[in-house]
Each structure stands twice: as C-alpha cells, then as structure tokens.
Amino acid sequence: MPVTQLQSELHCILDLRVAAVALKPLPSVEEVISVDSGNKSAWAHALRIAVRHQNGEEESYFMKVAFGSQGLESLKGEYEATAAIYAITPDFCPKPIAWGTLETAPDTHFYLRKYYEFFEGVPEPESFCEKLAMLHSSHTSPEGKFGFHCTTYNGNIPQDNTWSDSWELFFANGLRHVLNIREARAGPDAELDELLPGLFDKVIPRLLRPLESNGRSIEPTLVHGNLWCGNAAIIDDETEEGIIFDPSSFWAHNEYELGNWRPVRNKFTRRYFEAYQSIIPKAEPEADFDDRNALYALRFNLNAATLFTQDKNYLQMVIDEIRRLTEKYPDGYVDEVGQDKPN
Known part of the structure; x- marks a missing residue:
C-alpha cells in the first residue's frame, strides 16, 4: 500500500x-x-x-x-x-x-x-554477540528441521519457510522464491538470468553441501533473519546493552545471520564477527567460511534489490557476487575423496 x-x-x-x-x-x-x-x-x-x-x-x-x-x-x-x-x-x-x-x-x-526508548548507535559487540550466541545455541526446532511454522516477512517480502531436512535445499528454495518475487516486481534481468544456473548447480552445492557431508552436520538454529543495524538498538546509554526487533525468523544455519553483517552499510564491523566467533567458532570446513558468508550476504542484497527495485546498485551487487563465486567454483561440489556428487 x-x-x-x-x-x-x-x-x-x-x-x-x-x-x-x-x-x-x-x-x-x-x-x-x-x-x-x-x-x-x-x-x-x-x-x-x-x-x-x-x-x-x-x-x-x-x-x-x-x-x-x-x-x-x-x-x-x-x-x-x-x-x-x-x-x-x-x-x-x-x-x-x-x-x-x-x-x-x-x-x-x-x-x-x-515500548523501549532507543539510544543512537549500535550495541556494544561483546554483550550483544553473547546474547546472539545464546539464541543460536538453542537447537530446539520443533520439527528438528530448517524452516518455520508460519510465513515471516523481510520488509514486504514473504519468505518461503517450508520445512526441510537439508539446509542446502532450504537455502536454495528460499533464494529462488525471492528471485521470483524480484522478477515479478521489476521484470527479468538477462545478465542475472544467465548466471543463475551456475549459482544453483555449482556454487550453492559447493559451499553448503560440505556442511552436511562426510560425517558433518549442522543443527537448525533460530535466527533473527534480518539482523542489520536498523533492527538492533541500544536501550542503556551507559552500558550500550542492546536488543533486537522486527525479526524475519526461521530455523537456519547459524552463520546465515552473519551474512547481513558483511555489507558495510549495516555497521556490524569485524569486531562483531570476532566477538561472535569467540563463542561459536566457524563451521567446518572453516576454509569456506568467507565464501559462505558472501553467499549468505548475496541473499540479503537480493532482498534489498527486491524491496527497492528502483535502486539498481543492490541488483548489481548480487550479479557481481554471483559472477565472482561461479568463476571461483566452476566445478561445483566434489566430495573429499574426489568423486563428483549429483546436484
């Protein structure tokens, strides 16, 4: 409206x-x-x-x-x-x-x-990340799956929270859902469309399948789902203690939350990553963390491109990141004994 x-x-x-x-x-x-x-x-x-x-x-x-x-x-x-x-x-x-x-x-x-009175600024990193890590440490998904029991919204974007046993599948389905909404609102983009097969067939399996392969697993964690500086606030001017609000939650991989910290515009600096990871370390394979974070950030930039279709900068960020990742991972997922897995 x-x-x-x-x-x-x-x-x-x-x-x-x-x-x-x-x-x-x-x-x-x-x-x-x-x-x-x-x-x-x-x-x-x-x-x-x-x-x-x-x-x-x-x-x-x-x-x-x-x-x-x-x-x-x-x-x-x-x-x-x-x-x-x-x-x-x-x-x-x-x-x-x-x-x-x-x-x-x-x-x-x-x-x-x-109601809370908010103070200017972003909450103090250590105590804020301690509370966030506590939220992420509760592996109590009622279905033991990834998803949520109702639709949650990122701005005016309804998210696909359909339950899934696989984080890779849940993430891919959620990303396709937002892509479809963006196209319905702004029309197709030839450059983006050309890159999508590589994203879904190569990049997503390469970066997310190892989390749940070869004896590894991840437990669903409740995430805020849109944790940028505009959805976190200081409520005590002396201690800089903070709270979070306006969530777009679902049960996810905990690192998904950190994808929205990657864009500089969101004001969660390296100090927040370090404070968080001092409590919850990077998932294995740890070497993939930065590109996993970039993949998760891509979803948040896509949300912004869908919310603000007149600003082409967000869509360009999505396109540039997909291109970088597809060029880096042209072979897709290869398991750790060298055998290709089906996509």
Whole structure:
C-alpha cells in the first residue's frame, strides 16, 4: 500500500478508543493517555501508545499497523518470530503481547509489544554477540528441521519457510522464491538470468553441501533473519546493552545471520564477527567460511534489490557476487575423496 494511502487510513487508528481496543490483552490498562505516530514505511506504520494502569503507573507500548491480507500475515509472522526469540532469550528482544485485527476496522491489523526508548548507535559487540550466541545455541526446532511454522516477512517480502531436512535445499528454495518475487516486481534481468544456473548447480552445492557431508552436520538454529543495524538498538546509554526487533525468523544455519553483517552499510564491523566467533567458532570446513558468508550476504542484497527495485546498485551487487563465486567454483561440489556428487 502506498505511503499516502497508508497515512489516510491511519485517521481511524489515531483515535484513543481504537487504541483501547488493541490494548484489550492488557486488562490492567485503565486509560489510554495518548497515541503518537512514529516511523513509517511503504507497508507499515508505527505508533506509541501511552497508558495509565489501574495502579496509577504510566507506561508506553509499541504498536505496528498494517492493512490487508498481507498486512495480517506479516504482523502474525513478526509476532510469532518475536515470541520464538523471547522464549529462548527474553532479555534480547521486546516482549510480544498480541497481534490481531481491529474490531472497528476489519482490514486494519496490529502487532503490540513493549515500548523501549532507543539510544543512537549500535550495541556494544561483546554483550550483544553473547546474547546472539545464546539464541543460536538453542537447537530446539520443533520439527528438528530448517524452516518455520508460519510465513515471516523481510520488509514486504514473504519468505518461503517450508520445512526441510537439508539446509542446502532450504537455502536454495528460499533464494529462488525471492528471485521470483524480484522478477515479478521489476521484470527479468538477462545478465542475472544467465548466471543463475551456475549459482544453483555449482556454487550453492559447493559451499553448503560440505556442511552436511562426510560425517558433518549442522543443527537448525533460530535466527533473527534480518539482523542489520536498523533492527538492533541500544536501550542503556551507559552500558550500550542492546536488543533486537522486527525479526524475519526461521530455523537456519547459524552463520546465515552473519551474512547481513558483511555489507558495510549495516555497521556490524569485524569486531562483531570476532566477538561472535569467540563463542561459536566457524563451521567446518572453516576454509569456506568467507565464501559462505558472501553467499549468505548475496541473499540479503537480493532482498534489498527486491524491496527497492528502483535502486539498481543492490541488483548489481548480487550479479557481481554471483559472477565472482561461479568463476571461483566452476566445478561445483566434489566430495573429499574426489568423486563428483549429483546436484
């Protein structure tokens, strides 16, 4: 939905009675004091709701508002992903409270969570990466597989979270899904299309199959799924302690999370890699780590190319990286005793 239409729809939202409906899961709220408009995007709008509880204490809550069936699905995904993260590391994300549809506006949907005051900057690396490693150390996928029990969204991109026993297969399917969405939104690109067979037939098997071959295995880890500096914030100005929010979660290879740290624009420097890997070392084969990281980063650059189709720089980054990797790995996957494996 265009921002102008979104803003016009919000006239009904910026009403204390409507906010009170959304706060029904909080029976201790006695009065809604104010509703203030916050950040907005092309697909959602944020609100801060100040309330007074029955004991006289005042508190604020964050509410995200979206419209239509896609808005409902995306907010459900955000709630479910945040709830999954909160169940493992409750001090690392806001407590999710509720999601649903406003009774007075059936095409208008909301997600409600605790509100935080954020400070400028990126959280301190050591404590931040310690919490992230704790999240990644919980190998409790309910299916023991890669995927998630509902669709989660990266911006306005629905992710393919279909359960899979194989990380290689799950990653490849998810990447194809985003490629299809990008093409539907922006049209085909001849240069990209020419490179894709080498990416799927050679590069992905070469870099991901060794993780699950020759006695190696990886356990599914719950990832935030879109962990850049805009989805992490400092909540204590003195300690620079941080939290994460707005997740696009699924159960994945833990190193997938670090793919979004590779682009310099996302402000997670080498210090964050080092702090994280001091707790969770690079997966074997360790020598493949940098190119695995580049492959995972390629997915995040593709997400950006799909979200912002008018900016051709993101698509060019994807094309350049695929070309580099296909030139480096022209033979694809060869097992460790020298026999080719079928793709």
